Amino acid sequence: xxxxxxxxxxxxxxxxxxxxxxxxxxxxxxxxxxxxxxxxxxxxxxxxxxxxxxxxxxxxxxxxxxxxxxxxxxxxxxxxxxxxxxxxxxxxxxxxxxxxxxxxxxxxxxxxxxxxxxxxxxxxxxxxxxxxxxxxxxxxxxxxxxxxxxxxxxxxxxxxxxxxxxxxxxxxxxxxxxxxxxxxxxxxxxxxxxxxxxxxxxxxxxxxxxxxxxxxxxxxxxxxxxxxxxxxxxxxxxxxxxxxxxxxxxxxxxxxxxxxxxxxxxxxxxxxxxxxxxxxxxxxxxxxxxxxxxxxxxxxxxxxxxxxxxxxxxxxxxxxxxxx
Amino acid sequence: xxxxxxxxxxxxxxxxxxxxxxxxxxxxxxxxxxxxxxxxxxxxxxxxxxxxxxxxxxxxxxxxxxxxxxxxxxxxxxxxxxxxxxxxxxxxxxxxxxxxxxxxxxxxxxxxxxxxxxxxxxxxxxxxxxxxxxxxxxxxxxxxxxxxxxxxxxxxxxxxxxxxxxxxxxxxxxxxxxxxxxxxxxxxxxxxxxxxxxxxxxxxxxxxxxxxxxxxxxxxxxxxxxxxxxxxxxxxxxxxxxxxxxxxxxxxxxxxxxxxxxxxxxxxxxxxxxxxxxxxxxxxxxxxxxxxxxxxxxxxxxxxxxxxxxxxxxxxxx
Ligand SMILES: Cc1ncc(C[n+]2csc(CCOP(=O)(O)OP(=O)(O)O)c2C)c(N)n1
Numbered sequence: 284x285x286x287x288x289x290x291x292x293x294x295x296x297x298x299x300x301x302x303x304x305x306x307x308x309x310x311x312x313x314x315x316x317x318x319x320x321x322x323x324x325x326x327x328x329x330x331x332x333x334x335x336x337x338x339x340x341x342x343x344x345x346x347x348x349x350x351x352x353x354x355x356x357x358x359x360x361x362x363x364x365x366x367x368x369x370x371x372x373x374x375x376x377x378x379x380x381x382x383x384x385x386x387x388x389x390x391x392x393x394x395x396x397x398x399x400x401x402x403x404x405x406x407x408x409x410x411x412x413x414x415x416x417x418x419x420x421x422x423x424x425x426x427x428x429x430x431x432x433x434x435x436x437x438x439x440x441x442x443x444x445x446x447x448x449x450x451x452x453x454x455x456x457x458x459x460x461x462x463x464x465x466x467x468x469x470x471x472x473x474x475x476x477x478x479x480x481x482x483x484x485x486x487x488x489x490x491x492x493x494x495x496x497x498x499x500x501x502x503x504x505x506x507x508x509x510x511x512x513x514x515x516x517x518x519x520x521x522x523x524x525x526x527x528x529x530x531x532x533x534x535x536x537x538x539x540x541x542x543x544x545x546x547x548x549x550x551x552x553x554x555x556x557x558x559x560x561x562x563x564x565x566x567x568x569x570x571x572x573x574x575x576x577x578x579x580x581x582x583x584x585x586x587x588x589x590x591x592x593x594x595x596x597x598x599x600x601x602x603x604x605x606x607x
Numbered sequence: 608x609x610x611x612x613x614x615x616x617x618x619x620x621x622x623x624x625x626x627x628x629x630x631x632x633x634x635x636x637x638x639x640x641x642x643x644x645x646x647x648x649x650x651x652x653x654x655x656x657x658x659x660x661x662x663x664x665x666x667x668x669x670x671x672x673x674x675x676x677x678x679x680x681x682x683x684x685x686x687x688x689x690x691x692x693x694x695x696x697x698x699x700x701x702x703x704x705x706x707x708x709x710x711x712x713x714x715x716x717x718x719x720x721x722x723x724x725x726x727x728x729x730x731x732x733x734x735x736x737x738x739x740x741x742x743x744x745x746x747x748x749x750x751x752x753x754x755x756x757x758x759x760x761x762x763x764x765x766x767x768x769x770x771x772x773x774x775x776x777x778x779x780x781x782x783x784x785x786x787x788x789x790x791x792x793x794x795x796x797x798x799x800x801x802x803x804x805x806x807x808x809x810x811x812x813x814x815x816x817x818x819x820x821x822x823x824x825x826x827x828x829x830x831x832x833x834x835x836x837x838x839x840x841x842x843x844x845x846x847x848x849x850x851x852x853x854x855x856x857x858x859x860x861x862x863x864x865x866x867x868x869x870x871x872x873x874x875x876x877x878x879x880x881x882x883x884x885x886x887x888x889x890x891x892x893x894x895x896x897x898x899x900x901x902x903x904x905x906x907x908x909x910x911x912x913x914x915x916x917x918x919x920x921x922x923x924x925x
Contacts (some may be wrong), residue, residue: 308738334738340768345761348727349734352745355716356666356735375758379721380728386923388709388717389699393925424923448925 284465289431292438292466293323293399293455297361299470300445301331304359307445310337310346311363311399320365321401321460343372347398351381351450354396361445364400367416367454381450382425393448397441402430403456403494403544404592410580413588415493415545417454421521421554427475428521430454432496434464436519439473446472456493456544476523480532484514487606488532490555491515491542495574495593499542502598511606521551529555530563537568538605542598547575569605574598609817614884615893617659617816621651621872623897624675627684630901631674631691631705635851639909640691642704647675649846652871653778654679656811656819656841657746660827666714666736666745668729671706672778672845673718676748682710688904694911701914714743722783723749723756726775730762733773733836744830746774746823752783754797763838767804772830774823777840778813784849785857801838813843814869817878844869 287295300307309324315338318325328336339346343364350360364370370377377398385392404413421428429444429451431437437455444451481496482503491499496517503513514532518525533539539559541552552573559571577591628648635644647654650672658667658679669676677687682698690697690708698708709717716732719725729747736743753759754777766773777797781788788795801808807829811822819841826837844866848855879885 306739337769340761340764342761342765344758345727345730345765348758348762349731349765352716352728352731352733353735353738354731355711355728356732356739356741358735358738360731375721375724376727380719380724384717384728385925387699387703387707388711389697389702390922391698391709391711392716427924 284467286463287434287466288460289434289437289455289462289464290321290323290460292434293441294325296438296441296445296470297324297327298330301327301335306357306359307361308335308337308358309361309363310339310350312339312341312365314338314363319363321457323399324363343369344376347373347376347381350396350398351376351384351394354394355384355392359395359445361397361399364398366412367400367402368411368414370400370416370420377420378423382423386425394450395448397444397451397453399453399455401457402454403458404581404588405458405494407583407585407588409583413581415543415576417521418545418549418551420452421551425450426522427451428454429475429519430492430521431519432459432493432517434462434466436473436479438466439471440519442470443472443475447475454493458494473519475520476525478516478518478525478528480514480528481517482513482515484512484536486512486536487514487538487540487602488529488536489513489515489540489542489602490529491517492551493544495542495544498593498595499598502595502602505599506602511602513602524555526558526562529559533559533563534566537566539567540572540574540601540605542574542593544592545575546578547573548578550575572601572605574601609884611884614879617655617820618872618875618879618885618890619893619897620655620659620679621816621875622894624651624654624678625872626897626901627678628674630905632847632851634905641693644705644851645672645849646845646847646851647672649866650778650780650813650843651675652816652819652875653776653813653841653843654748656816657776657823660820660823661744661746664714664741665743665827666716666729666732667748668716668725668732668745669718669748670722670725670750670753671718671720672750673706673708677708677710677715677718680713680715682708682713682715684900684904685907686710688908689911692908692911693913694908695914696907696911700918702919723753723758725749726753726758726762730766730771730773733766733771734769737771742831744772744774744827746776748776748778750783751777751779751781751788751797752786752791754800755792763804763806763836766836767806770833770835773836774826774830775836775838776823777838778843779840780843780845782845782849782857787857796840798838798840806835807837809837809839811839811841813841814871814874816871816875
């Protein structure tokens with residue numbers, strides 16, 4: 284099968300949706316002539332024009348608010364927030380408007396909108412451009428949260444996100460944009476709430492998201508040589524969260540380690556291990572482990588950044604600590 | 608433009624808002640209504656003048672002080688009252704209450720508990736209308752206090768630069784909760800801020816329904832004709848506290864009494880009688896009918912069932 288990048292996979296879906304659905308439009312900062320800070324919308328402004336690919340002022344509040352209002356009257360906006368670090372400039376819109384509008388008004392409207400944004404460190408972009416904040420809004424009922432780790436998943440999940448009639452937060456990891464992988468030419472959707480087993484194994488379950496999936500895969504190869512067989516599960520969506528797949532794996536391995544780039548404390552991993560403790564306690568033979576970024580802002584200097592962000596060594600140690 | 612029917616609609620809309628609010632205040636004081644209450648009494652001419660200048664399908668969005676806007680847009684008093692009671696038959700099945708009434712079927716896309724929070728959303732409705740070529744105008748009501756929020760700035764700038772069919776109606780009642788306008792912004796006329804966005808700014812006498820109507824009509828027409836958004840400031844005054852229970856240390860009784868002399872309902876009543884548009888007995892009859900409708904809404908609210916608790920956890924997503 285052909286190989287394309289994570290960026291190209293996302294681009295294909297946006298291009299396709301703009302082509303087939305007149306209600307779909309894009310809005311965001313510098314998504315026009317430039318094609319977005321990470322190039323995902325390259326060429327779309329040239330192809331579809333100002334009306335469909337809306338280059339906005341520097342106004343996160345207005346971007347999220349306008350997307351929400353437009354969705355409430357029948358459009359299907361796909362907004363881009365350049366970095367997830369800027370999401371909370373629009374905190375009220377997200378938390379008090381978008382997330383609440385349908386429920387609070389007694390189900391009177393649908394909000395088919397997607398907010399694409401960028402997470403992740405690895406580029407020495409420092410504290411305000413490197414965060415993985417996917418857990419924050421997963422705490423707010425009213426959003427679906429998607430966090431793809433491969434080009435294949437990115438394409439199928441973005442398709443589903445745009446087809447969904449609810450607010451969807453779509454987190455793209457900046458280190459993955461250039462990653463290539465097999466992606467079919469045709470369109471396909473990957474349902475939300477269905478985890479993917481990225482590697483089959485029988486000794487320990489690793490639940491990982493975004494770039495941590497790839498780090499965990501490399502660690503698994505290393506551990507294989509030591510005779511430890513790691514199963515790696517990527518939930519792909521945090522809301523809804525596919526606990527069935529995770530629990531089925533734990534029934535087999537009896538051990539679980541959650542790995543994410545978000546900060547450790549109160550991160551998505553806390554939710555996953557809490558649910559495992561609650562729903563799979565009887566199958567567990569070892570303490571539940573979490574690996575996440577150290578609880579400090581992401582520093583700039585490359586050696587400090589990589590110290591703070593989970594590395595293969597951290598994942599390796601966490602897994603070893605439960606299997607030994 | 609001013610014929611008997613239209614004058615009657617203007618007057619009865621204002622009276623309906625006043626009487627509904629008086630009833631709500633009474634029920635709230637009697638502890639029949641849960642939650643909070645922000646009365647619109649005194650400001651009736653603004654909601655009425657603006658909404659009557661709109662087409663039925665046009666959008667409005669509102670604030671914590673939103674009952675007047677809803678009524679002027681023609682929502683059901685029964686479903687509204689039931690929502691104040693927190694009942695299943697209310698607009699939001701009891702999930703919203705006084706601060707969050709919406710009736711999408713009437714273009715009323717929601718009141719808001721966050722000061723300024725509705726302005727970007729209303730702007731989005733204008734964007735949707737423009738992109739879908741619906742020909743609808745989106746009107747956003749908010750207060751003088753809200754005009755200091757960042758959301759106001761971002762939304763108006765966006766609306767201007769995208770030439771959206773929006774009308775931003777600032778109800779300047781001279782106070783943001785307990786803070787007088789002179790202490791929260793260094794201008795008297797909020798409409799001046801329109802200049803900064805390159806949009807049209809206008810001022811209406813918010814105690815005069817005809818003044819509001821005239822200015823709102825111009826703004827709505829401009830929006831509909833593709834001439835862009837307007838910031839329309841309506842100078843008005845609320846007679847009651849910011850919320851029911853507000854001790855109001857920030858103003859004098861005398862000030863309130865002075866404003867009551869300009870009461871928008873009394874003034875317009877005088878106007879329609881002097882101009883022989885309506886007679887006193889017609890007004891009396893209409894008032895009586897409105898009171899009956901409100902009383903019926905109260906009975907409906909009281910008697911309606913509560914939503915099942917399971918409904919509170921079943922419909923987060925479509
Ligand atoms: C973001 C936010 N800050 C503060 C409040 C508390 N609050 C509710 S109403 C209000 C005053 C609003 O004043 P204004 O916009 O002039 O509207 P008015 O009440 O006069 O109609 C305040 C401060 C709030 N609801 N939301």
